[in-house]
Amino acid sequence: MNIADIVYRPIGVIHSAHTRAEQTPIQPVFAEGCPGRVDLLPEFAAGLKDLEGFSHIYLLYHLHRAPPPRLLVMPFLQDVEHGIFATRTPCRPNPIGMSIVRLLRVNGGTLEVEGIDVLDGTPLLDIKPYAARFDHIVSARNGWLDGLDEADAQARGRRQTASSCSTSLSTNQFGDS
Helix, strand or coil: CCHHHCCCCCCEEEEECCCCHHHCCCCHHHCCCCEEEEEECHHHHHHHCCHHHCCEEEEEEECCCCCCCCCEECCCCCCCCEEHHHCCCCCCCCCEEEEEEEEEEEECCEEEEECCCCCCCEEEEEEEECCHHHHCCCCCCCHHHHHCCHHHHHHHHHCCCCCCCCCCCCCCCCCCC
16 A cells, blocks of 8 residues: 555534634643534444443544644744644644543434534544543653643633633534534
8 A cells, every 4th residue: 555545534524613723722621611513424423333431532633724734833832842743733744633522422423522622614534432441641751741830831721712612502503614
């Protein structure tokens, strides 16, 4: 197989109240209270069987509005340049995003989630369940993130999201882009 032939096709669309990148929380930990909806294409809905037993899921998605790729970047939480692979900045060689969100309910081919830090209309590539047995690493190191001031990280991470996050979920809230 030629690696140039790798192609992904979306399995659905992520909806949120976030329409402007500069007002979107930078990670789910800063998106508490931000509801979202994930609509799967009908041909993938059967793949949601048994997902409702998990409290959290990973969403893997295409960063469709990411800036051009760069190898050295200044991440949102710090004013120091780092290599792109030591950050979660969106201007990546392959603009793939990942968020862990709280799964509230599964309704047919639709997932209602909370803690969403994703722009409305983002193409969904995959869903994986969070499994504490596999994903929780007690002795993990966090590189340059360990040196951050918590108050500064909270302020930078939440950005201007207070008005765009609410705890109510409605079918009409997100539009259908």
